[in-house]
Amino acid sequence: MRALAAFIMKGRVQAVFAVCILALMSWRIPFFSLLAGAVVGLPTLRKGAYEGAVIMAASVATLGALGGFLIGSVADAVGYGLLLWLPMWLTAVILRESGRLSTAFGFVTVVGILMAGSVYWLYPDPSSLWREGLERFFRPMLDNAPPDFDTDQFWNAFAAVAARYMTGAVSASLVVSLVLSLLIARWWQAVLFNPGGFRSEFVELRMHAAFPFAGMGMLIAALTASEDVAVVALNLSLPLFALCLLVGFSVLHALVSRNKSWKVWLVGTYITLLFVPYIIVPIALVGLSDPWLDWRERLLPS
Numbered sequence: 104m105r106a107l108a109a110f111i112m113k114g115r116v117q118a119v120f121a122v123c124i125l126a127l128m129s130w131r132i133p134f135f136s137l138l139a140g141a142v143v144g145l146p147t148l149r150k151g152a153y154e155g156a157v158i159m160a161a162s163v164a165t166l167g168a169l170g171g172f173l174i175g176s177v178a179d180a181v182g183y184g185l186l187l188w189l190p191m192w193l194t195a196v197i198l199r200e201s202g203r204l205s206t207a208f209g210f211v212t213v214v215g216i217l218m219a220g221s222v223y224w225l226y227p228d229p230s231s232l233w234r235e236g237l238e239r240f241f242r243p244m245l246d247n248a249p250p251d252f253d254t255d256q257f258w259n260a261f262a263a264v265a266a267r268y269m270t271g272a273v274s275a276s277l278v279v280s281l282v283l284s285l286l287i288a289r290w291w292q293a294v295l296f297n298p299g300g301f302r303s304e305f306v307e308l309r310m311h312a313a314f315p316f317a318g319m320g321m322l323i324a325a326l327t328a329s330e331d332v333a334v335v336a337l338n339l340s341l342p343l344f345a346l347c348l349l350v351g352f353s354v355l356h357a358l359v360s361r362n363k364s365w366k367v368w369l370v371g372t373y374i375t376l377l378f379v380p381y382i383i384v385p386i387a388l389v390g391l392s393d394p395w396l397d398w399r400e401r402l403l404p405s
Contacts (some may be wrong), residue, residue, distance in 0.1 A: 108291035111142050115158055120144055122162040123169065126184065146287030147195035148383030149296070155195060159188045184278035187216040190214065190277075191284050198285065208346055209311050211281045215342030219274040223335055230334075233269035237262045273299045278345040310350050315394045318343050347395060348383055350390030357399045 111118045122142045129136035143162065149154025163184040170180020190211075200209035222229050241262070286305070293301035321340035325333045355372060358365040375382050389398060 104291070105294050107138075108145060108295055111145055111291075112149065112295065114361050115146075115154075115161065115164045116172055118142060118158045119161045119165060122158065122188070123165050126162070126187065127169065127173075129187075136187055137280060137287060140187055140281070140284030141287035141291065143188045143191050144195040144285055145291050147192055148288055148292050151199065152192075155192050159192050190281055192386050194281055194285055195288060198289070203208055204285075204308050205310055207285060208282055208308075208349065209314065211278050212284075212314065214345040215274040215345070216277040216339055218277065218336050219270050219342060222270045222274075223338075229270050230263075230266040233266040234262060237266055237269075245256065257325070267334050268341070270337060271341030274338075275341040275345045276341045282345070283347060302356075302360065305353055306360050308353035310346055310390070310394065312394055313342060314346060315391050318347060318391050344387050347387040347390035351386035351388070351392055352390075354389055354393055354398045355386070358402060361399075 105123065111121050122139050125135045125139035126141060129139060143155060143159050146158055161201055166184040167177045167181040170183075171177040174180065194207050194211055197210050198204065201207065226232060289304070290301045293299070293304075318340060321336045321343065323338035327341065328336065354363075355369050359369045372382065372386070392398075
């Protein structure tokens with residue numbers, strides 16, 4: 104990864120080449136979209152907004168030309184590139200100017216919440232739209248399902264429930280994708296120009312005080328309000344949940360950095376995540392409560 108970061112920083116041509124190759128690979132393997140976004144982020148963090156904008160614009164134009172040749176649609180390829188790289192560029196600019204991960208991540212979280220809210224503003228019942236999309240996605244598999252498979256039960260037990268929370272889930276996925284790309288770009292920057300800086304910056308990550316209050320308000324609304332209001336509150340809270348989860352992991356890494364005996368707990372947490380995904384809930388609660396309880400100092404006072 105260091106070699107890739109060094110290659111990107113050699114010049115604009117190298118950066119645009121890396122962005123476009125990774126973007127093309129992401130059509131098959133979505134993970135590479137995170138790296139493509141990080142390639143846009145690294146020059147932006149290091150050299151400024153203008154340099155990042157030039158690389159982004161050149162990458163979008165190149166990807167559009169490739170899209171016209173490979174898939175017959177320039178517009179789709181350009182739209183894909185802008186969707187991936189414009190938010191990433193803007194987030195990297197905010198991080199460069201503020202110098203704080205918390206500010207950049209807070210911006211991304213607000214964008215995610217506004218995105219979910221705008222869906223409800225445009226479509227009072229977005230679950231019906233998501234249900235239609237899920238039905239188109241699963242229909243080929245259901246048509247080939249075993250004869251004893253109850254499709255009605257499937258729709259009632261899974262699709263109907265999933266459709267109600269897809270708005271928040273998609274918004275949260277945007278937050279997670281941008282955050283991961285930005286973290287990769289920041290890590291590359293540290294590897295090349297500030298060894299050890301990324302770790303010290305990440306373990307001190309904290310969210311703005313407004314976010315935990317907003318999170319608590321959404322949780323209270325989800326538990327006490329009417330069903331329709333509760334669904335909206337839960338969808339709006341999912342992007343914020345992603346930020347809390349990130350802060351929770353920051354707390355865990357901070358404990359390890361201060362006391363190596365915590366390393367076994369960190370490794371065990373990551374292994375458990377592979378088999379019990381629900382463990383992200385208590386980790387997110389750690390992040391949500393950190394502004395009040397200050398887990399780093401409470402568990403390992405300096």
